[in-house]
Amino acid sequence: MANQRNNLNSVSQNCESESKEYLFKILVIGDLATGKTSFIRRYVHHLFNSHYRATIGVDFALKVVQWDPSTLIRLQLWDIAGQERFGSMTRVYYKDAVGALICFDASKSQSFEAVKKWKEDLDTKVTMPDGSPIPAVLVANKCDLPKHENFSDPSFLDDFCQNNGFVGWYFTSAKDNINIEETASLLISEVLGKVRCSGKQDMDNDCLSIDGVSYIDNKKAHCACRI
């Protein structure tokens, strides 16, 4: 049966055109009301609606990005299924993710306090195949609103990212469409860097996919089945 995750994170190589296709699972996490869903909607569907209602029955939003002439990326943006909001996410949510956006509301200090907890939680639940943390970008959302004084000095967030293992941060606004693309691009380039690196390793093992099936370097792992 068709399974859209069949070639998750995998590299499909077309020898004739030298073009590469990737599928990345990206987690979008953070406290309630930090604009996670709005961010996704803006980025994927170019829409903003302040009275947004959770879409029932959807695991992720898919965005196809032509990264460069020879690289096509399918981004799966996994929202916290609205209601796993008490931090009680299943492993299924984290499984096979290669990048994360951790959101907070830059107009308030409260949701920022939880950012560290989200990052720590993320790092314990999922890693890259080589055991390193998956790239995470800090999203200071709702920058269309007056910023909280804590975030007025950008070096504060620079230091914070440095100290807590974020690859970078952006002030964003899903409402005014500020830095949405930039945030996504930063994350994609970081993930690409990591995946290309580990992709080489996988070639050594005669293994083309780097999804959960082959996290171990065991050739027999190819006989994984999806029903």
Next chain:
Amino acid sequence: MEPGFEDEYDLVVIGTGLTESIVATACSRIGKKVLHLDPNDYYGDLWTSFTFPQLDDWARRHVQLAGGKNLPDNGSQHQQQQQFQSQHNHDQNNPSEKVNNQTSNIGISLSKVNLTAGEMVYPWESGINLISNVEPVSYMINEAPEKQDLDKATEEEEEDVEEADDETEPWTFEKLSTERNWGIDLVPRLLYSRGAMVNLLVSSNICRYLSFRSIERILSCLPGTDELMDVPCTRQDIFNDSYTSLIEKRVLMRFIQLCLELERRPDLIEGFEGFEEQPFIEYLRSKGFTPLLQHLVLNSIAMVDPTTPTQEAMEQLKRFVSSSGRFGNTPFLFPFYGCGEIPQAFCRLCAVFGGTYCLKRTIDGVVAKDDVINSIIVGSQQIKCQNLVCSLSNVPKSLLVPRQVTNISRAIFISSGSVKDSQCAGSLLRFPGPFPILVVESSWASLIAPKGIFVIYAWCDSFTGNAKEDLLPIARKLFNFESGDEMNGKPKLLWSCFYNQATVDCSSITDKYQNLYVTSPPVNELDYDVAIEEAKSIFDTLLPDEEFLPRAPDHDEIVIEGTQTNQEIDLD
């Protein structure tokens, strides 16, 4: 501030074990508003997969609960079936593992409850403990070496590190504890590749959250020996097998052929050559099966007793044969990351369809009028609900009617080698007897353990009342308990844990509230048929006119409100 729950749900479910999770998901899937809580900080209740430190903690906690000792029952002949009262007497003196720190606040929250005429508030005590006789043992040496030694050792190791092979470095408790990739099941299962669970996962499309590995071999312990042989399951295997003679091969081949035929023509089973009610062994003898063949067919393929009526045995064989060859050599699948992924996959779908999840939470009380629960109390919140589904261990003991309890003996063995030939592809082994013992071996190849580590599970209906007494004899057959020499090629045991798990049929186990449904603990089965059946029956009672887990659409089948053309769909 932590967000609160909403004020009203159609269904509240306590416990994220498999049966409750299926009910929650089935209700959420057809649009019901579901609140799903679990007092534990992990998903799955007994159906969970633990990391090694989690498992060790769990075992120690249960040893403590039982008063710090794990003495076997005074040698007296233990009845396999017991009454609740005797089984759980000791609970009263011990705090339950599920004590919630909110319970102490119940007085405060209950006083704030809004009651209408005839309603009463009842506190919801924590339920019964289903686990007993827990006995964890580590066989690894140098768990806490002197610090000096450690430093010295590290220095020396650093010098040798280039030459040192991973395999030769001994496993220590410390080393096992720091590894992250674990998925050790308390209640391990295998899935028939055309069985009830696989069918449900496919029909509901929950399979998109899971991946599996086929179990590559079925082993059999040759009668009277400790020797394990590969049971030939396919034509190829039979042809290449070294244990069976040419004649035996022919008999077996013909028999498998007949079983395949049965799949196409189920009518053949009825009136099976006049043997339908006769013991299966009689039928096998009549067909010229040698003792070896009888052993293999009975114990490893049909997995029945010699006295099982032929018709019933043939049904089991049909199940085996129809699941064979779908994915691998054997009919069985094992989930990557462990069986604990399965309840979580259901929970994820439930959440995606709007279900609310909160771990480390349970209910503190209920508001009821006569025999109907109108609302539940969680912390300081009163939540209206139409129905309440709880796993047995989350139901106050006072609400339960006495029932016969079956005790299952279970063991988890962690080893640095396979029970045979260090093949990591997964094995099933069945020891026959009045209380047959099932053994499942999994390994890092299924991403349930760090590389080089095997996890072997064994379980049976308890016949002595104590898991260690039941299962130690087969453990001795499989493992080398002495440290040092690798005698007889048996793998060395690193860690083991024996425990008993009680189970009971929970249909109408309580008659106090008509809208309270209790789910049974895991039973002794290989696949998930009983759990699915129970979940479906609860769902059908709750919502008799609704479809049970219709297929969830894939991403590309959903048109998101407000979007015109989805470019991603075009590119697909």
